[in-house]
Amino acid sequence: MNALETQPEIISLESLAEKLGIAEPWLEKGGVHWLIPGALSVRKLAAVMNQVQARFVTITAFELPGTEGFRLEYHWDLDGRLLGFPFLLSGNSIESIYDLCEAVDWIEREIHEGFAVDFLGREYEPLLLRQGDRPGVNLREEKK
Amino acid sequence: MSYKIPMGPYHPALEEPYKLDMICEGETVCDVKLHIGFNFRGIEHLAESRNYIQVIALMERVCGICSNIHTLTLCQAMEQLTGLTPPPRAQYIRVVVAELERLHSHVLWAGIAAKLMGFKTMFMTCFELREKVMDVLQVISGNRVNYSMNRIGGVNRDIEDPLAILAMIEQLEGEMARKVIPIFTTSTTARLRCAGIGVLTHEKAISCGVVGPNARASGVAQDLRRAAPYAAYSEMEFDVPVQQDGDVRARLLVRALEILESCKILRQALTKLPPGELSTGDDKIVFSTGTATSRVEAPRGEVMYSVSWKENSRNPSRVHVRTPTFANMPAVRWMVMGARLADTPLIQASIDPCYSCTDR
Numbered sequence: 001m002n003a004l005e006t007q008p009e010i011i012s013l014e015s016l017a018e019k020l021g022i023a024e025p026w027l028e029k030g031g032v033h034w035l036i037p038g039a040l041s042v043r044k045l046a047a048v049m050n051q052v053q054a055r056f057v058t059i060t061a062f063e064l065p066g067t068e069g070f071r072l073e074y075h076w077d078l079d080g081r082l083l084g085f086p087f088l089l090s091g092n093s094i095e096s097i098y099d100l101c102e103a104v105d106w107i108e109r110e111i112h113e114g115f116a117v118d119f120l121g122r123e124y125e126p127l128l129l130r131q132g133d134r135p136g137v138n139l140r141e142e143k144k
Numbered sequence: 145m146s147y148k149i150p151m152g153p154y155h156p157a158l159e160e161p162y163k164l165d166m167i168c169e170g171e172t173v174c175d176v177k178l179h180i181g182f183n184f185r186g187i188e189h190l191a192e193s194r195n196y197i198q199v200i201a202l203m204e205r206v207c208g209i210c211s212n213i214h215t216l217t218l219c220q221a222m223e224q225l226t227g228l229t230p231p232p233r234a235q236y237i238r239v240v241v242a243e244l245e246r247l248h249s250h251v252l253w254a255g256i257a258a259k260l261m262g263f264k265t266m267f268m269t270c271f272e273l274r275e276k277v278m279d280v281l282q283v284i285s286g287n288r289v290n291y292s293m294n295r296i297g298g299v300n301r302d303i304e305d306p307l308a309i310l311a312m313i314e315q316l317e318g319e320m321a322r323k324v325i326p327i328f329t330t331s332t333t334a335r336l337r338c339a340g341i342g343v344l345t346h347e348k349a350i351s352c353g354v355v356g357p358n359a360r361a362s363g364v365a366q367d368l369r370r371a372a373p374y375a376a377y378s379e380m381e382f383d384v385p386v387q388q389d390g391d392v393r394a395r396l397l398v399r400a401l402e403i404l405e406s407c408k409i410l411r412q413a414l415t416k417l418p419p420g421e422l423s424t425g426d427d428k429i430v431f432s433t434g435t436a437t438s439r440v441e442a443p444r445g446e447v448m449y450s451v452s453w454k455e456n457s458r459n460p461s462r463v464h465v466r467t468p469t470f471a472n473m474p475a476v477r478w479m480v481m482g483a484r485l486a487d488t489p490l491i492q493a494s495i496d497p498c499y500s501c502t503d504r
Contacts, residue, residue, distance in 0.1 A: 029434070030221075030224050030225070030434060030435055030436035030437055031220075031221070031224055031436055031437040031438055031439070032437050053350070055350065055353055055366070056353045057353070057446070057448060057466065057471075058448060058464070058466040058471075060450045060462075060464040061464075062452065062462055073435075073450070075437075075448070077366075077446075079371065080366075080368070080370075080371030080372040081372070082372070082437060082439060082448075084437070101351075101353075102351045102352055102353075102474075103351065103352050103353030103471065103474075105474060106470060106473075106474055107466075107470075125177070
């Protein structure tokens with residue numbers, strides 16, 4: 001049996017923020033180390049996460065009140081620390097990171113289906129979780 | 145000439161809804177497309193119309209096997225939003241129930257894997273043992289499937305006689321060590337049927353974001369009980385079995401060895417069960433506005449809950465559930481590509497998929 005005995009060198013969050021080019025400090029809240037991405041693109045973020053060998057966990061989508069759009073929270077795990085990067089979408093689209101991070105495929109498809117958010121630059125398979133062809137009817141609020 | 149073989153929408157062994165469209169050449173699978181969602185239930189959406197008591201009962205139904213894990217993860221997230229910390233006894237009881245659930249899940253899976261290997265006697269042995277694990281859970285909780293153990297700020301039921309439970313665990317451990325583990329680790333039949341098939345390489349396991357025993361069988365040494373301890377896991381001593389081969393046998397070995405590690409944790413938790421209260425005793429739960437996230441190492445890997453609440457609201461404004469099978473299942477494509485058609489049911493089952501969780 002090979003047991004989990006030796007830990008690889010742990011990357012500090014400060015050096016990760018530096019790699020991302022973000023001067024803002026990390027905020028630890030609600031079980032997550034948050035970093036506000038500011039002008040950072042989600043694709044640059046994904047590329048750096050690959051570089052530091054962080055494991056993609058999920059994206060959580062929130063529909064904001066009124067017509068404010070969406071907040072997508074991207075999560076990666078780095079040596080047991082859960083990292084969170086909230087992206088605000090004023091419209092309903094954001095660049096896909098599927099070509100950079102294979103693990104994102106199903107959650108991008110699910111959010112596309114549930115909230116009608118478009119992940120630009122990728123093709124969609126038929127709907128993942130249900131029959132039909134109209135996305136955005138499960139979780140997105142119906143607008144009058 | 146290539147041809148398409150659909151397998152599903154019900155898995156031939158697991159009898160749950162999901163479909164594989166396999167493109168084959170002769171007996172070899174060249175590519176595959178996975179389809180899920182046949183019983184998608186919209187539980188996240190339903191959760192937005194449930195109060196904090198109802199939402200626990202609802203989330204217990206996400207999965208029929210690791211029902212406790214879902215309420216544990218949810219309660220941990222809600223505890224962050226309410227500022228409540230469960231007392232030590234509750235944290236230990238959470239560990240006991242979580243490890244019993246892991247035993248139950250792993251033994252159930254071992255039985256199904258044995259059946260798919262053509263090892264029917266082993267299937268019966270595993271299911272007999274699984275019944276005994278469920279007996280222990282019934283003694284603790286009064287139920288064999290949905291245990292209703294977790295609440296915000298603690299647990300609902302005590303383990304009144306830990307030594308009696310310990311005796312049951314020791315008997316179980318003995319039977320597993322005598323009957324199950326040696327066969328899975330040393331039997332020629334198990335080795336020949338499982339070695340070298342359904343390989344998920346270390347690189348693919350990382351790029352697919354695979355979790356739990358499937359990741360550990362491909363050399364990805366991560367276990368949240370060790371990497372980000374919750375409940376009372378920081379006080380437990382245990383090993384995290386890791387294998388490098390990434391095949392069905394490696395997945396089998398990791399789970400078999402984890403059964404013994406679970407017994408080790410159970411023995412410690414039951415022996416050291418601290419005295420004290422079962423919960424914080426707060427009758428009125430007050431949520432602050434915000435989002436909290438919690439992760440737990442379920443039998444199949446990492447479960448993550450993200451819960452949002454607005455102050456003075458009866459219901460959560462959002463509950464997002466990332467189940468382990470949702471992360472693991474896309475990797476099946478890479479496991480079955482190049483495999484013989486006849487091996488695909490076992491390969492699919494080797495990830496210990498839960499379609500109920502996936503179609504949450």
